[in-house]
Amino acid sequence: MARRIIFPRRGEVALVDFEPGSPAPGEVRVATRYSLMSIGTETTILHARYASDSHFARMFSFPQIKTGVQAVGRVEAVGEDVDEFQPGDRVFMRQAHGSHQVLPAAACSRVPAAMDSRQACWAGLAKTAFRAAWAAPFVRGGHVLIIGAGPVGQMALRWAHAARCATIAVADLADFRLGHARRGGATRTFTGPVTDHRDAIGALFEGGGPPVTVDTTGNAEVFRQALSVTARYGKVVLLGDTGYPGRQCLTSDLMTKGLTVQATHDSHDRDGWTQRRIDRLFFDCVRRGRFELRGLITRVFAPDDCAQAYxxxxxxxxxxxxLLFDWSGD
Incomplete structure (x- = not known):
């Protein structure tokens, strides 16, 4: 019997049996090896930390069956009309935490033979962070400040490194995260709120602040801070997905400095940048050493320990x- 992680009620986590079924035409059945937690989004959903009129409230309710968004596994069976995959192929998929998945073959990406399966799981959050790379955009010789060095922030700064940005400044409250940021390509890090480092940030960006600031936190106070430190005529990219959008308020910096605010979301497939296209770029960047992922998996849990993981x-x-779930025992 297959198993999956669900949120039966607010604040509760459970591992339950389910029957995934057989693949229909155009579908594949995949046995999951690893699934990676999207910490911010999943804990927001688990604890219902969102306003009643937010998109979270429209998309999620309890019992919540869909609890994750990225996993790697091997194809077990294919439906009719599927010719690009066969049993045994290793694939990445944007699916929930579960031992087995049945999904459209078109929603899978082939994982390169040399790619570590654990590292391949980062393709999901890498796609989320790529939206900021597109919106900024990150360019060779460019300059960017990234606020938040959590999982999405780590992926965002690595896209900046892969694009060969000249200045990649990263701010976070945790020195542990900033250590990983430096290993991933950050050229300067700041511990604490960016407003505590206003002078140093201004000096780093030639006195005017960053031309591009990426807020990966979804925190209303951080949004105000991002507006305050960004350079005149600069851009603030909102990548963090808040559950309380009504708390993210504009400040006078928007008008006085002529700022642009660009919101971007994982679902924004623009200019042909689909999941598969971004996956291919991500895998290639990892292969060429432009996307350092070593050490980013900080804990591995058995599915039975899912409550402990959350x-x-x-x-x-x-x-x-x-935070990775290892489904090899299922």
Missing amino acids: ALAESDRGTALG
Whole structure:
């Protein structure tokens, strides 16, 4: 029997049996090996930390069956009309935490033979962060400040490194996260709120602040801070997905400095940048050494320990980066 992680009620985590079924035409059945937690989004959903008129409230309710968004596994069976995959192929998929998945073949990406399966799981959050790389955009010789060095922030700064940005400044409250940021390509890091480092940030960006600031936190106060430190005529990219959008308020910096605010979301497939296209680019960047992922998996859990995993994600944000479920025993 297959198993999956669900949120039966607010604040509760459970591992339950289910029957995934057989693949229909155009579908594949995949046995999951690893699935990676999207810490911010999943804990927001688990604890219902969102306003009643937010898109979270429209998309999620309890019992919540869909609890994750990225996994790697091997194809077990294929439906009719599927010719690009066969049993045994290793694939990445944007699917929930579960031992087995049945999904359209078109929603899978082939994982290169040399790619580590654990590292391949980062393709999901890498796609989310790529939206900021597109919106900024990150360019060779460019300059960017990234606020938040959590899982999405780690992926965002690595896209900036892959694009060969000249200045990649990263701010976070946790030194542990900033250590991983430096290993991933950050050229300068700041511990604490960016407003505590206003002079140093201004000096780093030739006195005017960053021309591009990426807020990966979804925190209303951080949004105000991002507006305050960004350079005149600069751009603030909102990548963090808040559950309380009504709390993210504009400040006078928007008008006085002529700022642009660009919101971007994982679902924004623009200019042909689909999941598969971004996956291919991500895998290639990893192969060429432009996307350093070593050490980002900080804990591996058996599915039976799922409640412990989510408790850790909630209690120790400073050191919980890559929380992985290992489904090899299922």
